[in-house]
Amino acid sequence: MKKLSLSLAASSIFLSMLFTPAHNETVQAKEMENKVNSSTDMVALKKPHTNSKAKEVDTKIESANQLKTYLDKKYSELKTDIVTVNFNYTVSENDDLNRPYDFFIDFNMSLTPYDLSFEYAMRDHLKSIKHQDTAIEDVAKARKQLNDFIEAMAKDVIEKLPNKKILGQDYYSWYLYPNLKMNLRIETNMSWTNYEPISTKHVWVDRPEDYYENIGTNMDSAYNEIERNKYLREYTQLKYNDFKITDFGWRKYLDDFITFDY
Structure with a gap:
């Protein structure tokens, strides 16, 4: 109680x-x-306010300078599990009917920590004693990260310039004797376009991953190389109006190492 x-x-x-x-x-x-x-x-x-969607709508790209500015802001760096890839874009607009594209995007890739190229960095990692147990998987993942990054960038650009033919690649040129400007070397990698030839007599055959290890060991490889060379010669003769706009696509036939020994 x-x-x-x-x-x-x-x-x-x-x-x-x-x-x-x-x-x-x-x-x-x-x-x-x-x-x-x-x-x-x-x-x-x-109260009216701005948001990310509104900013995207306001992003208008009509010139090479505008495209470069956009890429520098949005796609300047990729941190892979092995190296950081820096993209220092150069963008040019074409007005020559002898070339197939409207815009050319050069990635100008550089690496942190420094290495000669992304592939050189991958090779160094594969030879590393510290990473020998996981090196193959590490390299496969880093390559996929780079491919996915560039593909996302390319598709974004294509969406913003739907009526333009665009070539993107990592383009690097140098002279073997720079003081004399002799023996020019040109290397291109990671090439993509949103255009293809309307018609060609020859068809490009992609090289297998182990092509350079097994070149000349059988007739099929030799025959395919002849076909590839015919396709490339035909391709170089095509002009702007011989190409049609398509979806994004990797173009291995534009990845090359060219020497001019003079």
Whole structure:
């Protein structure tokens, strides 16, 4: 009975506190605060604001400079599990009917930590004693990361320039004797386009991964190499209007190492 009396007493005190003037003032203040907050929320809802979608809509690309600026802001760096790839874009607009594209995008890839190229970095990793247990998987993952990054960038550009023919690649040129500007070397990698020839007599046959290890070991490889050379010769003779716009595609036939010994 004593416990019940204490409980009733406590309840009585609590109820009396609820109806004291001080409590009533607190309740009224809270109600006013809620009204103010509600009004502020309504104002915030009515206030115009920008968002990421609006910014995307405002992004308009019509020139090489605008395209370079866009790429520099959005696709300048890729951190793979092995190296960081930096993209230092050069973009040029073509007005020559002898060339197949409207825009050319050179990735100008450089690496951190430094290496001669992405593939050189992959080879170094495969030879690493520290990573010998996982090197093959590491390299496969890093290559996929690079491919996915470039493909995403390419498809974004194609979407923004739907009526333009675009060539993208990592283009690197140098002279074997730079002071004399003799023996030019040109290497191209990671080539992609959104255009293809309307028609050709010869068909390109992709080289297998182990092509350079097994070249000349059987007639099929030799025959395919002849076909590839015929396709490339025919391709170089095609002009702007001989190409049609297509979806994104990797173009292995544009990956090459060319020497000019003069």
